[in-house]
Amino acid sequence: MDISSSVAGDTQRVFELESRDAIRQYLDTYFDKSDIADCVFLHRATTIAEWSQGKLEKTLLKAICASALRLAPTYHTKSSPAHNWIKQAQHELVNHMGDMSVPKLQALMLVIKFLFSMRFTGDVWVLLSIASRVAFTKRLNYERPAIDPVKQECLRRLMWSIYVVDKVFSGGIEDLTVCPTQRMHIRLPSSHHNFQLGSRSKAPFLRSKNENDTDLNVLAYLMRLYDIRDRVLSCRCDLHRFLIPGIREAVSPEALGQTPREYIDYCQQQCLQTAMKYIDMWSKVRQMETSSRVGTPTFAVVTYQFVKMVDHLAALLPLHGESSLPVIKQKFMDILLIVSGSRAEVGWIGSCITDIENLIPRLGTRHISPGSPSASPGTLRLQEKLHRRSKHAFAPDDEEEEDPAIRPPESNNSEEIPETSLESAVLENAPGQDIWSFPVQGDEQGLTGSTGDGSLGSFSSLGYPLINYDSINSADMVFGDQELGFPLDPFDLQMNAYTDANAPQY
Incomplete structure (x- = not known):
């Protein structure tokens, strides 16, 4: 049986009516197509054996099959039953949150990764917190040398999977982390080969300094990379962008007018130099004409x-x-060819x-002459004086726009920022939703559709986006890796809000 024929089937197919041959095909597809760097925490032989004997947790089986359909080459969001199956698994887990076994925790992580690959929503944010709490309650962050090596490695990898997603979401902000690095008292993941063979792990610990470590594989290095990235982001925030008029993080025209021209020029040049480094590096990568997929979706x-x-x-x-x-x-067109490589795999980056694609041909056409009038203090909407998250940012919808403490009722909601007024400051000085909840059955929102306001990225001065520390209270965060592919760049700097304040969303 070819799984591609199943992918094109009815979205309302009932999982419980799937044949055993189809289920076996889904299991094989999941293990064949999963990226090693995704920190797969299920042991292939053990999982298939438990399924054959009827011992595999039903919710976990459903989550695996839904994930397999998503990984299939012919996967399409509108024709695949994967969405319905993963939503069913989510509801089954949420409705029995007090009975969270390890197999159900594994299913929960598969749900989180599936939803994250489609679109970042408040559900993903909350579900990860629950998964982390359950894992720590079960003390999965400690070694268990007395148990079977295969089971021990499955538990390790499950904990590391939570760790990776947390580092992606929290972006170096301690207040947002739910899986602290200093509480990871387990060995790094062993190699995929040793894991499948069931060998006892000889992998070192996260911050081991022993030069004789023998089992430092690609996945183990990736965990250390996320740790380094997290430490960099915890103490590195690019503030130069605050003096680029028109972006959401820009200071008000009044503040800009009180800033020395020399300092404005310096900050804008620093931002531009960072952009040039990024463009030069990735255009060179494109010239290498590698057939491998590089970067991550947040690229x-x-x-x-x-x-x-x-x-x-x-x-x-x-x-x-x-x-x-x-x-x-x-050069941007060259980079776009690399970026487009993840379009089919991760729904939200489309x-x-x-x-x-729409912006590149229009670059530079927004700018006007230095003699244009500048913005007056009364033309700025109150909310635009705040540091708002950018378009495509990894952050759940918040309630700031409806909060009277931020937008008093008497404020004029219809006032907009004149684009030309803000743009002119580049050349001259300007004068002085609902609380997050789990979706109800039948609610399709959050699983399909465009990202709208949902996805932040991150890479150092050579790469990805960062976090807006002024938005911590609204849970803004960084770097999104929908799938957790191996990143080419080692760090992710916080550069997240290059979006027009008055937001013609191109």
């Missing part, structure tokens, strides 16, 4: 934000040479890539 988010940055600062580019606007446009 698209970072590219979008750098395109926005260049758009706002295009007046600072030279007229000729490698850094001129025509050359930059061509709209981000479309925005990049």
